[in-house]
Amino acid sequence: MSREFRPAIGSPASPEFGERSGEKVELHIGLWKDGRWSYLYGDDTAYRAEMPDIEAIREAAREARTGELPDVVQGPVINAPVWTWEIPLYFWFGGIAAGSSFVALACDVAGDDTSARVARKVALAALMPSPPLLIMDLGRPERFYNMLRIFKPRSPMSMGAWALSAFGGLAAAAVGADLLGREREAKLLGGANAIVGGYLGSYTGVLLASTAVPVWGRSRLFLGPIFVSTATATGAAATRLALVATGLPVGHPTRNALGTVETAAMSAELLLSIVNERRLGPLASGLETGRPGTLFKAAKWAVRGGLALRLARKRGGPGAHHLASLLYLAAGLMFRYAWVGAGRLSARDDRAVAEMHRAETHGT
């Protein structure tokens, strides 16, 4: 990146005002004219001190920064995330889109072209509300296009913005190809979309994990898998309901397979969530208290309810299956809200934040 370092010339309202002289502005570092008086402890003052032993200084810092947490933590230590309701809702829609793209690919692999077409439409439909939601949450929505100003692999938000754009383009193209009856192109585009969908469904977990918020940061190995599970389950559930609505008969292999996928993914999500909560111990406080805590609990019960309905499938008719799919979709939505809300609570829990940084091993 280059910057203009040459000084401007001319006075306001003169013709040359704003033009550059061509000379470089002098850096005052050697001088820092008025800054120099700052040296309270300079050699020519009564505060002059000898250079002490560096090891003693390092030891003093080590002593203060290790050991027990003091009784009082005077926060705030970190600032709470500023994201509002749009973000978890986007996570949910984005997850459904990603999950449906997996389903579309699987349908193609299994040779069920009709269902694949529906799944591709579901992916596009679920994606549509995502960009507006994300733009609404920005502090300066009119500058949303700055998200695509640079490509920054280490920033999950930048990669996510690119993945979302790519997914949107591919999903629209795939549906377009379907409408034009170009089956081969639609399949190819759908396959590519599933690959992008793999990132779209999981990066949100990585994004939350890459923060200083204890409940997110300390779940770094779990958040990605949990979010992928939610995406797969909700995507499969939404596609399943869409297929039923378009007249896929009972007992069709695709319908059965989607039921299995939903149940397996939601079980995985439930299991991972419970293991992670145990693992976090006191750092999980955000997931156990307040509104996020209630949502988290409700989500887990919704999953259990869905599982019970599925296991009792011998007795329940198709209605029970549809109810289970709806329960999974609702559970996914509640999980998303719980996770984002938990981060806000966790960031405000000054003791938890301080405790996380006192712990011997940093990271997981």
Next chain:
Amino acid sequence: MSEIAIKRDDAQRMGFFTDTTVCIGCKACEVACKQWNDLPSDGGTFRKGGSYDSTGSLSGNTWRHVRFVELADAGGGVQQDELPDLVATAAANGSPIDVQAAVAAFDNWVFMSDVCKHCTNAGCLDACPTGALIRTEFETVVLQPDVCNGCGYCVPACPFGVVDRAPEDGRAGKCTLCYDRLEDGLEPACAKACPTDSIQFGPYDELVEVAERRVGALHARGVEGAYLYGAADAPEDQLAGGLGAFFLLTEKPERYGLPAQAESPIQENVVPATLAAMGAGLLAAAGVAAAFLWEKSR
């Protein structure tokens, strides 16, 4: 890792050394910062039973903040809710401030002028998706307000709770180490305004040396608890790779709301988290395909 950075051959790293042992809590730095950078007030109130600090904390509109650390006994260790109710005390004495009691309790006051740390491994800079946050030729971290779209990712990515989104503005805001003044050879407004030189500004290497000498002098005078937060550490103890704005403290870091350890959360977590997520993604895709193929073969 590549950074979005401005390079200039003859520039060097500049920083702040904030010596809390000489801070008198006058908040002149806060005022100077707000004036120079044209920042609005966050609104000032005394937190009942909490603290005499009336300006809250660092935020999108407050880039310097003098934190009041009130140790109800000089040894510390009193809970915040045990501190006297300031409003009730003032009412009982018929005056807003009991000067004599305040002077008698002088040892119980610690002030710390908090500011952006201009980390070597800056979490905000790693997080920023628009490239609004950049590294300048002075190795400081500056947010370009004309690029920022207020996505808010830098807020939880800062392990020090510095950068925040200003609600009425919509963009994130934080200390620029007065980048505009530096370019013209002026020291930052807060350092210029500080009447006790608690805030010192200068080339980083020189400042670290000054700070080390100061700690040595304090140790020699019997202030055993004095230490540097964010500079002069051994490489394995560094905070976020070393802080461009570092502090001389006398209490444990958490008393000032500072973490005992810190690292850019992105540099710490993004690789393991991405690997776990990608692994799960592959597994999920394979699982979905397997379920379909199994149902088909039945």
